[in-house]
Amino acid sequence: MKNIFLITKREYLTQVKKKSFVILTLLAPILMIGFGLLIAFMFKANESSSTFNVVDKSGLFVGNLKSTKAIKYVFVPQENERALTATLKDMTGIEGLLIIPKLENNNFDNLEKNSQLLINKKIGFDTKSSVVADLSKIIKKEKIKTLGISQDQLSNLDKNFDLNTQNIVDNNKGDSDLDFGVKSGLSMVLMYAVFMFIIIYGVRVMRSVLEEKNNRVVEIIISSVKPFELMMGKILGVTLVAVTQFSIWITMSVIGALFLNTGFSAMQKQIPGGEQSAEMMQKFDFKQTATEVSHILLDLNFPLIIFVFIVFFLLGYIFYSSMYAAIGSAVDNETETQQFTLFAIIPLMLGMYGSFTIMNNPEGPLGFWLSMIPFTSPVAMIARIPFGVPAWQIALSMFLLIASTLLMIYLAAKIYRVGILMYGNKATAKELWKWIRS
Secondary structure: OOOHHHHHHHHHHHHHOOOHHHHHHHHHHHHHHHHHHHHHHHHHHHOOEEEEEEEEOOOOOOOOOOOOOOOOEOOOOHHHHHHHHHHHOOOOOOOOOEEOOOOOOOOOHHHHHOOOOEEEEOOHHHHHHHHHHHHHHHHHHHHHHHOOHHHHHHHHHOOOOOOEEEEEOOOOOOOOOOHHHHHHHHHHHHHHHHHHHHHHHHHHHHHHHHHHHOOOOOHHHHOOOHHHHHHHHHHHHHHHHHHHHHHHHHHHHHHHHHHHHHHHHHHHOOOOHHHHHHHHHHHHHHHHHHHHHHHHHHHHHHHOOOOOHHHHHHHHHHHHHHHHHHHHHOOOOHHHHHHHHHHHHHHHHHHHHHHHHHHOOOOOOOHHHOOOOOHHHHHHHHHEEEEOOOOOHHHHHHHHHHHOOOOOHHHHHHHHHHHHOOOOOOOOHHHHHHHHHO
């Protein structure tokens, strides 16, 4: 244990003292924010305003079809239709001509069928969709008038059936849509955190092993410590590096969110559909929703969630990091790692994408088996835990993962012991099996 502690300390200090670590840790959140702002700017830069002449033969749209910042409607007399159609190709500042036929016998289907938009250049999908939405809104109101239905009656007809759901097993707690949404959101956040952590820092363990192997530094180190101690020291050292980096990022994100919260609505208007979303958010009762969300979160068994998250998080990381360390010791360059890393990535991806089905059926057979199989349980069990998991399933999954992690450490140590000193010999599955048996 003393040697493992010394190697862990060396690996940690070596990583955190690098300029690249400091720069990446401090700049990563800023770069992410900058990237988001750049995307918003790109959307804004690509926005365009379109002007359409409108020939309204029905008389329904004059005064009702309102112009916006993106689309300007200019109504013209019906007599100018032929001249405008002939000269549209050479017009500048006018992108199209919208021709709406007469409405006969309240036949709105025929009006829609015979309406046409003539354009002299390519228009975006959002522009066409906006024109269609504007026309549809007016036609809908006219249909309501024709049917003699008031707006209040229509709103009452469109009202959804609100079914009050009570789970009599789960302490009679409500099971509303908001409750389900909060649990689903928490589930996805925890699941993605584990998935990204294992992928990013597992690869870092592999590269660290490969770097020392290629530099022949390991030949000196291995004379003083056992291969197993060296491998575990590297895994634990990188774990501490990752925890340090994540802690800094979370702190910076929380601080940044507090300062940037007031500017969210203004930035949202820069993206397509942002103005409508901003208006909806203003009408939305955030205070009441936040209160309901806080109550839902407080009703969750957070001590159990945190315990399960930490245990499966660490065991899953050690499980896959041992695999990555074995891969790094068995090859001579990063090109050769590609044929082996799939064995680590594919099970994680199956666990992550398979866990999406848990949102629809948390107690289904797929969710159960994904949370039992050690290759997928670090992701799947964490995805299930906000919805509630029987204690015996947690205990069984934990036992299987602990046993599999110890087995993976044992197998990785066997491969690491031989592979770390092997050069110029391309590792194959048959060769790895020989190393394990030796």
